[in-house]
Amino acid sequence: MIKGSALVDLFYFYTMNKIEHIGIAVENLSIAIPIYEKLLNTTCYKTEEVVSEGVKTAFFKIGESKIELLEASNPESPIAKFIEKRGKGMHHIAFDVDNIEEEISRLTQEGFMLISASPKNGADNKRIAFLHPKSTEGLLVELCQERSDS
Numbered sequence: 001m002i003k004g005s006a007l008v009d010l011f012y013f014y015t016m017n018k019i020e021h022i023g024i025a026v027e028n029l030s031i032a033i034p035i036y037e038k039l040l041n042t043t044c045y046k047t048e049e050v051v052s053e054g055v056k057t058a059f060f061k062i063g064e065s066k067i068e069l070l071e072a073s074n075p076e077s078p079i080a081k082f083i084e085k086r087g088k089g090m091h092h093i094a095f096d097v098d099n100i101e102e103e104i105s106r107l108t109q110e111g112f113m114l115i116s117a118s119p120k121n122g123a124d125n126k127r128i129a130f131l132h133p134k135s136t137e138g139l140l141v142e143l144c145q146e147r148s149d150s
Contacts, residue, residue: 015097015103015106016095016097016103016143017095017096017098019065019093020066020095020096020142020144021066021068021094021124021144022065022092022093022094023090023092023142024068024089024090025082025083025088025089025090025091026069026071027088028071029058029069029071032069032071033047033058036058036060036067040060040062042060046058047059048124049073050123053078053122054072054073054077054078054079055070056072057069057070057123058071059123068094092130092141092142093140093141094128094141094142095143095144096144096146097143097144097145098145099145100144101119104118104129107131107143112132112135113131113135114129115132116129116130119143121147122142125147126144126145126146126147127144127145127146127147128142128143128144129142131143
């Protein structure tokens with residue numbers, strides 16, 4: 001039988017480990033990548049298109065975290081709509097988690113709203129889920145877990 005604090009420790013075993021990346025909406029990766037290479041004094045290590053999300057991405061590694069630049073690949077994508085409504089700039093903050101399903105369950109129990117009820121495949125070999133900004137004081141929060149199917 002699990003008692004007292006051991007139960008609390010077990011319940012909170014699944015949690016956010018670190019800031020995985022900060023997502024920044026840009027209009028054009030070919031313009032933004034050289035700017036961020038100069039700013040961060042490092043090269044872009046990966047570009048990738050996520051067709052299901054209508055986005056092209058570019059990644060920069062900074063210490064244990066990353067910067068992800070996001071360009072809309074079609075005018076109906078969430079990034080295109082974000083830029084149209086709010087302009088270029090910070091789009092989301094992403095947290096690395098060990099078990100995305102358990103973290104979704106924990107956060108739902110805590111009253112957070114999700115944009116999608118289940119995780120999906122995202123860029124950089126991740127499974128992802130987003131918390132709705134209405135439940136996080138206006139900030140889009142992404143949960144990321146490394147995919148094991150690659």
